Amino acid sequence: MITIEVNNRKIQANSGESVLTVLKREGIRVPTLCHLPDLFPTGACRLCVVEIEGYDGLVPSCAFQVADGMKIHTHTPRAIRARKTIIELLLANHPDDCLYCVRNGDCDLQDLAEELGVRERRYTGAKNDYKVDTSSPSIVRDQAKCILCGKCVRVCEEIQGVSAIDFIGRGSGMYVGPAFNEGMNISSCINCGQCIVVCPTGALRERSSIKEVLDAIDNREKFVVVQHAPSVSVTLGEEFGIKPGNDVLGIMTAAMRRIGFARVFDTSFSADLTIMEEASELVERLNNGGKMPLMTSCSPGWIKFVETFYPEFIDNISSCKSPQQMMGALIKSYYAEREGIDPKNIYSVAIMPCTAKKFEADRPELIHNGIADIDAVLTTRELARIIKLRGLDIRNMEPEGNDSPFGERSSAGKLFGVTGGVMEAAVRTAHYMITGKEMEEYTIKDLRGLDGIKETKVIINGMELGLAAVSGLGNARKLLDQIRNGRNDIHFIEVMACPGGCIAGGGQPLAINKAAIKARMKSLYDIDQSAPVRTSHSNKYIKRLYDEFLGKPLGKKSHHLLHTKYQKRDVLK
Amino acid sequence: MSDAVKRILENYPNAHRDSLIPILQEVQEEQGYLSRDVIVTIGEYLNLPASKIYGVATFYNQFRFKPIGTYHIQVCRGTACHVKGSARVLDAIKRELKIEPNETTRDGMFSLEVVACIGACGLAPVISINGEFFAGVEPEKIKGILNTFRKKGTEHGKS
Ligand code: SF4
Ligand code: SF4
Ligand code: SF4
Ligand code: FES
Ligand code: FES
Numbered sequence: 001m002i003t004i005e006v007n008n009r010k011i012q013a014n015s016g017e018s019v020l021t022v023l024k025r026e027g028i029r030v031p032t033l034c035h036l037p038d039l040f041p042t043g044a045c046r047l048c049v050v051e052i053e054g055y056d057g058l059v060p061s062c063a064f065q066v067a068d069g070m071k072i073h074t075h076t077p078r079a080i081r082a083r084k085t086i087i088e089l090l091l092a093n094h095p096d097d098c099l100y101c102v103r104n105g106d107c108d109l110q111d112l113a114e115e116l117g118v119r120e121r122r123y124t125g126a127k128n129d130y131k132v133d134t135s136s137p138s139i140v141r142d143q144a145k146c147i148l149c150g151k152c153v154r155v156c157e158e159i160q161g162v163s164a165i166d167f168i169g170r171g172s173g174m175y176v177g178p179a180f181n182e183g184m185n186i187s188s189c190i191n192c193g194q195c196i197v198v199c200p201t202g203a204l205r206e207r208s209s210i211k212e213v214l215d216a217i218d219n220r221e222k223f224v225v226v227q228h229a230p231s232v233s234v235t236l237g238e239e240f241g242i243k244p245g246n247d248v249l250g251i252m253t254a255a256m257r258r259i260g261f262a263r264v265f266d267t268s269f270s271a272d273l274t275i276m277e278e279a280s281e282l283v284e285r286l287n288n289g290g291k292m293p294l295m296t297s298c299s300p301g302w303i304k305f306v307e308t309f310y311p312e313f314i315d316n317i318s319s320c321k322s323p324q325q326m327m328g329a330l331i332k333s334y335y336a337e338r339e340g341i342d343p344k345n346i347y348s349v350a351i352m353p354c355t356a357k358k359f360e361a362d363r364p365e366l367i368h369n370g371i372a373d374i375d376a377v378l379t380t381r382e383l384a385r386i387i388k389l390r391g392l393d394i395r396n397m398e399p400e401g402n403d404s405p406f407g408e409r410s411s412a413g414k415l416f417g418v419t420g421g422v423m424e425a426a427v428r429t430a431h432y433m434i435t436g437k438e439m440e441e442y443t444i445k446d447l448r449g450l451d452g453i454k455e456t457k458v459i460i461n462g463m464e465l466g467l468a469a470v471s472g473l474g475n476a477r478k479l480l481d482q483i484r485n486g487r488n489d490i491h492f493i494e495v496m497a498c499p500g501g502c503i504a505g506g507g508q509p510l511a512i513n514k515a516a517i518k519a520r521m522k523s524l525y526d527i528d529q530s531a532p533v534r535t536s537h538s539n540k541y542i543k544r545l546y547d548e549f550l551g552k553p554l555g556k557k558s559h560h561l562l563h564t565k566y567q568k569r570d571v572l573k
Numbered sequence: 574m575s576d577a578v579k580r581i582l583e584n585y586p587n588a589h590r591d592s593l594i595p596i597l598q599e600v601q602e603e604q605g606y607l608s609r610d611v612i613v614t615i616g617e618y619l620n621l622p623a624s625k626i627y628g629v630a631t632f633y634n635q636f637r638f639k640p641i642g643t644y645h646i647q648v649c650r651g652t653a654c655h656v657k658g659s660a661r662v663l664d665a666i667k668r669e670l671k672i673e674p675n676e677t678t679r680d681g682m683f684s685l686e687v688v689a690c691i692g693a694c695g696l697a698p699v700i701s702i703n704g705e706f707f708a709g710v711e712p713e714k715i716k717g718i719l720n721t722f723r724k725k726g727t728e729h730g731k732s
Contacts, residue, residue, distance in 0.1 A: 180609060188623070
């Protein structure tokens with residue numbers, strides 16, 4: 001412990017900490033634009049500058065370590081003036097677009113301009129005439145709004161291990177984009193949307209499907225159904241000022257009905273179904289010597305990552321469609337049949353924490369005879385926009401339940417929303433399938449929490465199984481490289497593309513702060529802890545679905561409706 | 574991958590990031606520009622993403638990413654030419670062709686490069702098109718000069 005002085009007040013700090021870290025802990029807000037909590041500081045934006053006695057110039061607090069006796073002043077006229085000038089310069093060639101911008105009201109640049117009292121355009125820079133890149137089904141790139149903070153580049157490279165984008169050119173012509181400034185759709189981008197989550201402005205955003213969905217709802221011919229992913233109910237509330245981690249399932253369902261969705265289904269139900277198929281696949285591969293380790297298939301960014309960078313592992317990936325696609329396939333077959341609706345007239349919407357799900361829904365393997373499993377994917381943020389657009393006051397709504405027959409889930413399905421959750425759910429069911437008995441303790445502690453790579457061993461019927469749950473594709477790279485180099489003590493790997501899993505997905509409310517993500521995680525764990533049904537195989541609606549329609553896991557009908565295949569991708573990488 | 578590029582890479586065993594610029598220079602020397610394929614190849618060789626290589630290459634003015642045009646225009650920006658107004662000449666060319674230095678027109682007819690003194694200071698400002706010098710060029714004359722070549726190129730293309 002060392003003692004420093006901030007704004008003439010004595011404060012304890014740990015040596016080695018950055019000035020910014022200490023200030024944050026003490027509740028002193030110094031603005032930042034380029035800072036990413038877990039990555040090495042670049043000092044690019046200089047917005048976080050403070051004065052430190054004994055130093056001539058202003059010092060970027062994110063990149064400067066505290067030292068014993070240091071005297072820091074955070075809001076001197078000089079520091080404030082410097083910050084204001086930086087914002088004014090950033091605005092010099094920024095489009096005056098706030099009224100039409102997706103980030104209006106949720107933009108760091110806008111907030112800072114307001115906070116620092118920018119009231120006139122003091123500098124005018126030549127505007128660049130960039131074209132908006134809408135080539136990707138997931139990510140829209142609008143370079144005119146980019147302030148070159150570099151966060152997207154670093155997340156894509158350092159967290160996701162993808163490097164689809166980089167700084168291109170130099171000086172006033174510099175911009176961020178993929179190689180050869182081609183469309184994102186032909187780059188190595190795996191559509192995760194983590195770049196959107198860190199972007200302080202509207203330069204990166206999801207490709208919106210709001211209009212298509214509202215048009216479908218207005219179309220009398222269409223029977224519009226919606227499903228919502230496990231994590232959405234514990235994050236949506238944040239868009240309405242509700243504390244992170246609050247489960248808003250009931251009022252969200254009510255709001256969806258008011259929007260005009262004819263049926264509301266729970267993707268956690270089809271997650272249970274995924275577990276039935278995937279656990280069977282695990283058992284089958286263990287018994288018959290199939291390709292090992294088995295890798296999960298619910299995260300489409302991860303799938304595309306393997307197809308692009310590690311095609312030799314394609315056969316390791318479970319052939320199970322993701323819960324979104326399983327639900328989609330069931331709605332247009334089993335459900336359509338049961339209700340006597342022509343599948344062509346069903347418009348199937350999925351609310352997802354994820355931008356890669358938009359890409360997944362477009363995959364040609366998942367469209368049969370022109371009928372897609374899923375017609376449109378909306379992110380949690382887009383759902384919030386529609387709720388606001390429709391003037392729905394969700395805080396004052398009566399909770400409602402999901403529709404049958406895809407409305408009742410076990411809490412195992414709900415756990416799909418957090419890193420490690422799919423694995424826990426799968427182990428519960430695999431244990432039952434192998435031994436005929438339930439596990440004594442369902443929770444596997446080693447697989448919980450936000451660590452990027454979590455490993456453990458479980459023993460089922462005397463057989464030791466190596467398990468690994470990974471989130472963040474940079475971490476997946478590490479593990480895949482180990483396996484490539486001969487590591488063979490792991491049997492089952494869960495990968496979620498986004499660090500922390502779906503609760504921190506690229507389509508979630510834009511809080512990258514750890515506290516919010518932890519609260520979202522805890523909420524899912526609490527739901528599991530107190531649930532009456534905690535395993536997919538004891539979900540009686542799943543049993544009924546097999547009895548009435550599917551037959552058995554990995555059976556003919558399952559194979560046809562619930563499984564898929566993958567392909568190597570040759571893109572610019 | 575062309576043999577030439579392969580040969581260049583073979584001269585850099587155990588190469589890593591630091592070798593990127595020299596490799597790019599040699600390849601451009603050999604092929605006249607950096608093609609998409611070449612960047613991918615170099616990326617695989619150095620274990621660097623294509624976006625990174627493109628980013629680095631575009632940081633320096635010397636690299637081009639399209640083959641040079643039928644007519645390659647070099648604009649001298651040496652001191653003598655500068656004094657005599659080469660900047661305005663360059664502007665006129667850029668405006669006429671709608672390309673920046675190190676780019677090639679869409680039809681592949683013209684490419685543009687800015688060079689240091691080409692040793693003809695007495696004729697300043699000078700441009701050279703496929704090695705043919707034009708002395709004392711004025712911005713107003715650019716259109717005419719380029720049109721002559723355009724015509725030649727089109728007729729050539731037809732025959
Ligand atoms: S990015 Fe922010 S500052 Fe720029 S137009 Fe959008 S809301 Fe306004
Ligand atoms: S979506 Fe993901 S992979 Fe694509 S550019 Fe953004 S961070 Fe990189
Ligand atoms: S696109 Fe956004 S995150 Fe990326 S550099 Fe620009 S402003 Fe920063
Ligand atoms: S946040 Fe410190 S320099 Fe950008
Ligand atoms: S300065 Fe142009 S030829 Fe020498």
